[in-house]
Amino acid sequence: MPPVSIRIEATDGDARVGRLLTPHGVVPTPLFMPVGTYGAVKAMAPDELSGMGYRMVLANAYHLALRPGARLIEELGGLARFMGFDGAVLTDSGGFQAMSLARLNSITDDGIRFRSHLDGSPLMLTPEGAVEIQQQLGSDVMMALDDCTPYPADHGRARASLELTARWAERCLRARQNTDQALFGIVQGSVYADLRRLSASQITGLDFDGFATGGLSVGEPKAAMREMAALTVSMLPASKPRYLMGVGTPADLIAAIGMGYDMFDCVLPTRNARNGTAFTSAGRVSIKQAVHARDERPLDERCDCRPCTSFSRAYLRHLYHAGEILAARALTEHNLYYYSRLMREARAAIASRTYRAFAAHALELMASGREEQGDHV
Amino acid sequence: MPPVSIRIEATDGDARVGRLLTPHGVVPTPLFMPVGTYGAVKAMAPDELSGMGYRMVLANAYHLALRPGARLIEELGGLARFMGFDGAVLTDSGGFQAMSLARLNSITDDGIRFRSHLDGSPLMLTPEGAVEIQQQLGSDVMMALDDCTPYPADHGRARASLELTARWAERCLRARQNTDQALFGIVQGSVYADLRRLSASQITGLDFDGFATGGLSVGEPKAAMREMAALTVSMLPASKPRYLMGVGTPADLIAAIGMGYDMFDCVLPTRNARNGTAFTSAGRVSIKQAVHARDERPLDERCDCRPCTSFSRAYLRHLYHAGEILAARALTEHNLYYYSRLMREARAAIASRTYRAFAAHALELMASGREEQGDHV
Numbered sequence: 001m002p003p004v005s006i007r008i009e010a011t012d013g014d015a016r017v018g019r020l021l022t023p024h025g026v027v028p029t030p031l032f033m034p035v036g037t038y039g040a041v042k043a044m045a046p047d048e049l050s051g052m053g054y055r056m057v058l059a060n061a062y063h064l065a066l067r068p069g070a071r072l073i074e075e076l077g078g079l080a081r082f083m084g085f086d087g088a089v090l091t092d093s094g095g096f097q098a099m100s101l102a103r104l105n106s107i108t109d110d111g112i113r114f115r116s117h118l119d120g121s122p123l124m125l126t127p128e129g130a131v132e133i134q135q136q137l138g139s140d141v142m143m144a145l146d147d148c149t150p151y152p153a154d155h156g157r158a159r160a161s162l163e164l165t166a167r168w169a170e171r172c173l174r175a176r177q178n179t180d181q182a183l184f185g186i187v188q189g190s191v192y193a194d195l196r197r198l199s200a201s202q203i204t205g206l207d208f209d210g211f212a213t214g215g216l217s218v219g220e221p222k223a224a225m226r227e228m229a230a231l232t233v234s235m236l237p238a239s240k241p242r243y244l245m246g247v248g249t250p251a252d253l254i255a256a257i258g259m260g261y262d263m264f265d266c267v268l269p270t271r272n273a274r275n276g277t278a279f280t281s282a283g284r285v286s287i288k289q290a291v292h293a294r295d296e297r298p299l300d301e302r303c304d305c306r307p308c309t310s311f312s313r314a315y316l317r318h319l320y321h322a323g324e325i326l327a328a329r330a331l332t333e334h335n336l337y338y339y340s341r342l343m344r345e346a347r348a349a350i351a352s353r354t355y356r357a358f359a360a361h362a363l364e365l366m367a368s369g370r371e372e373q374g375d376h377v
Numbered sequence: 378m379p380p381v382s383i384r385i386e387a388t389d390g391d392a393r394v395g396r397l398l399t400p401h402g403v404v405p406t407p408l409f410m411p412v413g414t415y416g417a418v419k420a421m422a423p424d425e426l427s428g429m430g431y432r433m434v435l436a437n438a439y440h441l442a443l444r445p446g447a448r449l450i451e452e453l454g455g456l457a458r459f460m461g462f463d464g465a466v467l468t469d470s471g472g473f474q475a476m477s478l479a480r481l482n483s484i485t486d487d488g489i490r491f492r493s494h495l496d497g498s499p500l501m502l503t504p505e506g507a508v509e510i511q512q513q514l515g516s517d518v519m520m521a522l523d524d525c526t527p528y529p530a531d532h533g534r535a536r537a538s539l540e541l542t543a544r545w546a547e548r549c550l551r552a553r554q555n556t557d558q559a560l561f562g563i564v565q566g567s568v569y570a571d572l573r574r575l576s577a578s579q580i581t582g583l584d585f586d587g588f589a590t591g592g593l594s595v596g597e598p599k600a601a602m603r604e605m606a607a608l609t610v611s612m613l614p615a616s617k618p619r620y621l622m623g624v625g626t627p628a629d630l631i632a633a634i635g636m637g638y639d640m641f642d643c644v645l646p647t648r649n650a651r652n653g654t655a656f657t658s659a660g661r662v663s664i665k666q667a668v669h670a671r672d673e674r675p676l677d678e679r680c681d682c683r684p685c686t687s688f689s690r691a692y693l694r695h696l697y698h699a700g701e702i703l704a705a706r707a708l709t710e711h712n713l714y715y716y717s718r719l720m721r722e723a724r725a726a727i728a729s730r731t732y733r734a735f736a737a738h739a740l741e742l743m744a745s746g747r748e749e750q751g752d753h754v
Contacts, residue, residue: 038695038696038699038701039692039695039696040696040699040701040703042701042702042703043702043703043706044703045683045687045703045706045707046687047683047687063699067695067698067699068670068691068694068695068698072670072671072691075671076671076673076689076691076692082689082691082692082695083692084687084688084692293445293449294449294452294453296453306422306424310422310423310424310461311461312453312459314445314449314453314459315416315453315459315460315461317445318415318416318444318445318459319415319416319417321444321445322415322417322440322444324415324417324419325419325420325702325705325706326417326419326420326421326422328702329420329422329702329706330422
């Protein structure tokens with residue numbers, strides 16, 4: 001029995017509803033993981049996440065390894081306990097941040113050589129090191145170190161990148177020592193259908209506990225993202241969890257659930273909240289706008305989250321412009337509540353085999369507010 | 378029947394326990410008001426304040442008048458409703474901020490002429506204007522505009538300041554139109570006993586609903602603060618609420634409750650929290666320090682607040698250094714919980730006529746952690 005596995009309970013077309021079994025509890029799927037970069041989902045307390053139905057969060061191995069250090073978290077009983085979170089944790093490998101945040105980085109077959117974005121100290125992230133760090137963090141799901149292909153990349157570069165990813169994947173599996181933690185492999189291939197197929201066949205040929213589609217939402221056109229996401233998921237084994245990394249908007253999630261993905265993470269609901277943007281059933285609302293100055297309505301009239309039952313748009317706009325922490329808290333809580341409800345409703349729709357109608361209705365509602373607010377879904 | 382009144386239920390020496398009756402509910406006294414400058418207690422949600430036992434908060438008329446504007450808050454049903462706070466609100470007059478934050482200010486008999494610290498626009502705050510703004514804000518307790526004497530001030534300057542405060546006090550009373558809101562007068566007099574007596578006799582001769590001791594905690598030595606606070610409270614009528622403005626540390630509150638004050642406000646618990654300092658039963662704890670890096674204990678082992686039951690010092694230190702909002706939230710919640718419990722225990726001690734023993738024990742506990750942490754009570 002692998003440390004993390006999925007039980008599919010119903011399907012509707014390609015969409016599937018089930019349960020992810022983890023050492024830290026059972027998580028209904030499809031699931032969305034809020035991003036807790038430094039071991040905290042920004043502005044939220046862990047009991048609030050549980051209260052909104054979140055049973056699993058994502059944390060960044062790169063950031064935590066630099067501060068406070070993976071060994072310290074290991075000493076203190078692992079990441080979930082350190083965070084005071086009563087649920088499961090997935091850690092990324094740190095590779096994406098080592099490439100995007102760190103300075104003077106270079107990739108060799110051995111790994112990623114970089115300098116800390118905090119103090120400039122020289123560091124090396126190898127596949128073996130990425131697994132060791134994640135074992136120290138004690139996450140339920142570890143991610144293999146991959147070479148996240150940037151966009152755009154020509155066919156040759158994308159191919160070299162996925163071949164490196166495959167070699168690193170094997171090294172990650174060999175390096176793994178802890179059988180209490182799952183290890184997921186990542187498919188690359190940029191926006192090239194043949195390369196996605198090649199990478200999927202390489203990675204799914206290895207004994208991972210689950211599979212992720214990586215290298216999307218990195219700047220490519222939305223249509224290419226969806227096309228590659230759909231192509232890749234069709235090559236991932238149905239018996240294991242399928243994870244679309246870093247995606248996305250509510251509309252993206254609705255589409256990807258329809259393709260058969262089980263797991264998602266994205267900074268959008270939390271980052272946009274801190275920038276003053278709320279996701280609502282009628283599309284996005286930018287709370288900064290002057291039109292809300294005297295508006296007594298809540299962010300979302302169809303929402304029963306704590307901020308929507310307590311605060312007017314007028315008050316939230318005031319808090320945002322005054323720089324009050326409560327603005328970030330309220331919009332983050334609302335957005336995460338919205339995402340949680342979206343996933344809950346999606347699961348119910350799949351279970352009752354009405355997913356297509358649910359998706360169409362949700363997208364229509366989101367579009368309904370578009371004109372009024374001058375915003376995009 | 379005045380809009381706000383106090384019912385004393387028991388006394389112990391000069392200390393008194395009772396209930397403040399306000400249009401927005403009954404508040405047990407002695408009471409501490411968290412400071413909600415912009416209509417939000419920084420980092421806290423209003424239901425969390427209620428949950429910790431806070432039934433009354435303070436808000437700053439100056440800040441709210443500049444942004445989002447007092448008239449807007451009036452349109453939206455007043456400050457408590459705007460904030461979503463199920464309790465009472467006291468507003469200061471705005472005079473202190475107009476003097477300390479604004480630029481190019483000058484005081485004449487007419488009022489305070491200043492420029493907004495936001496956009497430099499020229500503004501004038503008169504006694505009549507201060508009352509009008511607070512009537513628009515709809516607070517339960519309005520404060521008269523006073524000339525808060527800076528420290529140090531020589532005898533002549535302090536005398537002129539309290540005389541101006543007395544003239545403005547009369548104008549505030551005449552300007553008041555709304556009988557649903559209480560108006561409190563403020564005693565000045567700097568650190569001069571004769572001037573404190575003179576100001577107290579002037580202000581208590583006017584028909585205010587309660588009286589405050591102002592002009593303390595503005596830089597004078599702690600001994601002078603306590604001496605003037607004690608002298609002034611002895612001249613305030615026992616039948617009305619007695620409010621010591623801007624004080625203070627836990628030890629200050631214990632002393633001032635012993636003098637017979639009923640009401641307090643201070644930014645210390647909230648501001649210090651954001652700077653990484655917690656008030657605990659064993660004195661102050663600076664969470665920034667390296668000594669906490671691997672400390673699994675809570676901030677305060679005698680505390681049962683949510684952060685103390687969820688988070689280790691090691692995690693809080695990490696959050697603080699990572700700049701996470703949750704650090705500000707957790708320390709603010711702990712500090713306000715600590716202050717709330719201090720007031721609750723003080724009330725119980727007065728009611729059981731054991732206040733002197735309670736005060737001695739609390740001060741001894743606070744001092745016990747002093748050496749270990751290298752901090753001051």
